[in-house]
Amino acid sequence: MAASRKVFDEIPCPGVASRNALLVGYARNKMHVEALSVFRKLAGKGREVLLDQVSVSSTQVCSALAPRQAPWTSVARCMRALPRWVWSWVRSMSAMPFLTCTPGVGGSREALVLFDAMDCRDVIITWNVVICACIHESRFKEACILFQSMVRDGVLPDDVSYATALQASACILSWALGASIHASVIKTGFLDSDGVASSLITMYSKCGSLGDALQAFEVAEDHFCVMSWTAMITALQQNGHGLQAVDMFEKMLEHGIPPDHITFVSVLSSCSHSGLVEQGRKYFNLMTQVHKITPSTEHYP
Structure with missing residues (x-):
């Protein structure tokens, strides 16, 4: 050089x-x-x-x-x-490469250095990128603090903001923060967002409130989104309700919603832990032969 x-x-x-x-x-x-x-x-x-x-x-x-x-x-x-x-x-x-390239290769601390130097803190995408960087590095509490700071600064969250904040609150098991974000989501009309709906279900499930997760799913159910259905099936499976997870999967098929590889991970795990061997084989064949999904190690619970 x-x-x-x-x-x-x-x-x-x-x-x-x-x-x-x-x-x-x-x-x-x-x-x-x-x-x-x-x-x-x-x-x-x-x-x-x-x-x-x-x-x-x-x-x-x-x-x-x-x-x-x-x-x-x-x-x-x-x-x-x-x-x-x-x-x-x-x-x-x-111009977003200034921030978007940093979290993926270097970490949230570098993104924060650039973020603090920027004269455009009122732009929602810059906040979203830095918050996502914190989540990527498992700095969930800091991600929640950043989200709250963004709101205090008068920056209106979008669907990405809400989804990432809900993910962070779920990881620190903060039901109170997740519920307050849920209230804000209702006020701002972002319940129609598939990402927000599935994040709500996951947040309530991880915080041990399966009833709230079911209510969030019932609101999102009419949207026929694979993300919401998968989130609910996973919530049931992770909370020890394998039979209900299988029933939910069957209902999903009845609605004509094609499962993805994550859906099959949850339903196959439910079958395994519930002793539904034949049902599990049926779903495995459905995954490979009908939906043409190549099995990974996750599909062998």
Whole structure:
């Protein structure tokens, strides 16, 4: 990269293409701060530089930052030094690689560093990405705190926000928080969301309130969504109601809803623990021969 930088420095008026090439080189060689510095200089050129031309490269920069080999104080300073108009650009979906690439490869702490540096905390997608990053790293309590902070800041949650917050509250077995989120879901009209409905069922089930889970399912039942049915079958199976789980599966088939591989994991486990050997064989053949689902180790309880 030293030779590449020397060639770049000898260019009288380097354009976007040459800066972009240098940026990618730094990113691929894990020279994190140097790559971000190049992007900062490029952004400093003003609005005449079309940043969508380097969106792929900026994604590579963020991916390179994740291995935690760079000093994150330096990274944060570079991010905060970006012109204000860049953060307005970040509001567009095309700029989300700044955050979306970080949780998948480096973790929620890195995402939080970038998030704190951003001047667009009123954008719901940025909150969602950071909350999802916390959940990905099993930092469920922090995810719940972030969700509550988002609401206090006046940012209206969407279906993704509610689903992830419910998942986090389920993992810390917080029935009270889950119930309060449920109340907010009703007020904002997100009960029609398949992801939210299934997350409600799972949350109540994990918190030991199977009755509330059934009520949540009854609301979602008319939507004929495989996610809600699977969540309810799994809830029954995990709470020791294998026969009821099998009955629920049969009802699902009667409604013409095709099961997915997760549905079969739950119903086969229910058959195994309830001593329904022949029923289990029947469902296994249904999975492989009718629905063409390739069995995994999870399908052999």
